[in-house]
Amino acid sequence: MPSIMPDIANHASAQTEGTLDWVGMDNIELPLMVEVRGEAPRQVSAHVGAFVNLTRPKAKGIHMSRLYLLLDTLSTEGTLNSQALMTLLDNFITSHDELSDHAKVSFTFDYHMRRKSLISGKQGWKAYPVTLTGELKQGELSIEMGVQVPYSSTCPCSAALARQLIQDAFEAKFSGQGSINRAEMHAWLGTTEGVVATPHSQRSIADVKVKLDNANLGFPLRQLIDQIEDALQTPVQAAVKRVDEQEFARLNGQNLMFCEDAARRLKHLLNQHAEYKDFLLRVNHYESLHAHDAVSITAKGVKGGYHA
């Protein structure tokens, strides 16, 4: 190894001068202990983005290795919680004395949760894609928590059209009869001639980002996922026996949703919780009627905050 190695980041000047908003690394893969509110810390496999700004127009570049090694220490010795996030971002800035005064980090990972079946008492895993992002500017920490929650949506228009066909089929079958035989009708309703049409439904994703007001209480990830699933009523299921599938069919029938309905339910929910000081949500219905998607997007409407 040569005794003195060139140190471009420290000693060379920028070819073209200028400040930069963010410089760093993206998609760093590392295992990480994550602690969310009310849960024991657990290991996840994270993809990380680590950034600082570059305030000196003449400086050649930032010191990528310093950010990387700070992350590595968190991965090998620490646990990601709100305090660790603050410390990490603070260290990003202090390690770039004279070069940077803003720092940003994002962790993307799947968070697995045990989910109960609707009726049978069975359990299974669901993996929720999560992104935790922290930004430190002028000593102020801002934390964003994003999660994607899959659910089922049954089209209300299709359901109404199907009901009409069922009514028509009923008329055609029973119109000539003075009094209807109850047993005959019960049996007929159990056939595909009786329920002649079914509405289409689709796997859908609620993509929700919230800005946390007070992350000292921990990342309320389980709480947010539970709230979203409770509001929508038709989250996709893990373990399913027939009794669960039947209950799922009932829930879908009682929660018919356009993408507008789903977005309004979630907006109403998030507006009720002051802890989410801002939010941005996007509801994607991956249509089975069309080859394209039905989408609703909305934000809380905070001045200077998220916008759709």
Ligand SMILES: Nc1nc2c(ncn2[C@@H]2O[C@H](COP(=O)(O)OP(=O)(O)OP(=O)(O)O)[C@@H](O)[C@H]2O)c(=O)[nH]1
């Ligand atoms: N700034 C910057 N560094 C890059 C880039 N691509 C790769 N690197 C490399 O990142 C490596 C780490 O840089 P530094 O953190 O400055 O490494 P170092 O000089 O050994 O570390 P310090 O002594 O702490 O400054 C260097 O080998 C750079 O060449 C880039 O686009 N920008």
